[in-house]
Amino acid sequence: MTYRETPDIIVSRLPVYLRALSHMQAQGKQTTSSQELGDQVGISAAQIRKDLSQFGEFGKQGTGYNIAFLIGKLREILKVDRVWDVAVVGMGDMGHAIVRYQGFADRGFRVSMVFDSERSKIGAKVGGFVVQDTREMVSAVRKAGIMVAMLCVPAAVAQEVANQLVEAGVRAILNYAPINLSVPKGVRVQYLDPSVGLQRMTYYLK
Amino acid sequence: MTYRETPDIIVSRLPVYLRALSHMQAQGKQTTSSQELGDQVGISAAQIRKDLSQFGEFGKQGTGYNIAFLIGKLREILKVDRVWDVAVVGMGDMGHAIVRYQGFADRGFRVSMVFDSERSKIGAKVGGFVVQDTREMVSAVRKAGIMVAMLCVPAAVAQEVANQLVEAGVRAILNYAPINLSVPKGVRVQYLDPSVGLQRMTYYLK
Numbered sequence A, B: 001m002t003y004r005e006t007p008d009i010i011v012s013r014l015p016v017y018l019r020a021l022s023h024m025q026a027q028g029k030q031t032t033s034s035q036e037l038g039d040q041v042g043i044s045a046a047q048i049r050k051d052l053s054q055f056g057e058f059g060k061q062g063t064g065y066n067i068a069f070l071i072g073k074l075r076e077i078l079k080v081d082r083v084w085d086v087a088v089v090g091m092g093d094m095g096h097a098i099v100r101y102q103g104f105a106d107r108g109f110r111v112s113m114v115f116d117s118e119r120s121k122i123g124a125k126v127g128g129f130v131v132q133d134t135r136e137m138v139s140a141v142r143k144a145g146i147m148v149a150m151l152c153v154p155a156a157v158a159q160e161v162a163n164q165l166v167e168a169g170v171r172a173i174l175n176y177a178p179i180n181l182s183v184p185k186g187v188r189v190q191y192l193d194p195s196v197g198l199q200r201m202t203y204y205l206k
Helices: A008-026 A034-041 A045-053 A067-077 A093-100 A134-144 A155-167 A194-202 B008-026 B034-041 B045-053 B067-077 B093-100 B134-144 B155-167 B194-202
Strands: A064-066 A084-089 A109-116 A148-151 A172-175 A188-191 B064-066 B084-089 B109-116 B148-151 B172-175 B188-191
Touching (some): A064 A067, A134 A155, A172 B194, A188 B194, A194 B008, A194 B148, A194 B172, B008 B034, B008 B067, B034 B064, B084 B155, B093 B109
Parallel strands (some): A084 A109, A084 A148, A148 A172, A172 A188
């Protein structure tokens, strides 16, 4: 089966389904329906059925979805049935928070290297990691075969650091810097910009 | 003019246009084209023209967009031509990072109150703010008329705190807790979940 043609908008909803299903499972539930899942994530049951049908037949008419099975399938589709090593660049407040964040491990990710360019930070320990010099980043990331990075550097240097990460073989960048990055084809960027999230909502405020 | 009928997917792109335009302005540029803006944000020129045409005629054939004018219009549409007071709940690593984050002020937001439920944190100072007891949150937020909040509490208590914020009059919640929130109609939630951002990208990795 090839997933190539699946629209990105559908792909973007799968991690949200996975998160909600994992939450149900943690609460001891074994089966769910597209209706119940839809209520949890604020998406219509019809949309959920349509999204999932892109990838196969996961539910049974009348009995709904087996949660453990669907979680397994979604993890496989999203390629988080393995653990990805992640490089974190920029050890300011946000970088610190990310390195200490406990929520990655069971969702497919593990911080494995941290970098900063400030002399006062290099060599220090953050959350069990020794902060490495960004000047060693390209070779260290390439050598480790790391394909995923989180960018927590100031906006002014984000593009330059992103270029280096791409040069090192990184293909997925989660960008916390409030700036759009230019990357070559085949490299993905996702943005976590709190102001953008807030502005999407103030539009609707009276 | 009423903006009511604009699809949310269009609204979601406006803050991204605004960020890119502000960046161009900071670099001293005065005009731009839908082509150039599109290259910056990774969206087609045609889509940008279509999105903006929902709200009026902002560009001129041949001369493109006046950046300062378009920034002003987008800020007006997104209602960030004012400054919104924001309550931040949860003073863990992420809460700390957010309170100290310098990027909100010129984008329409200002942290104005911070809360935590842990006795050891209440009364302490974080980024110039005295941490208040969440037990005083409903009355304090209501009294101040705050409509926007950022939620940085553990997933296990996020729904309960969200309920209290809604009770206090909050209508827009930026949620850092890795859990879907149920909120009444008229209340908006946006999620900043790094694992979701990463999983959207690993799907595409080979």
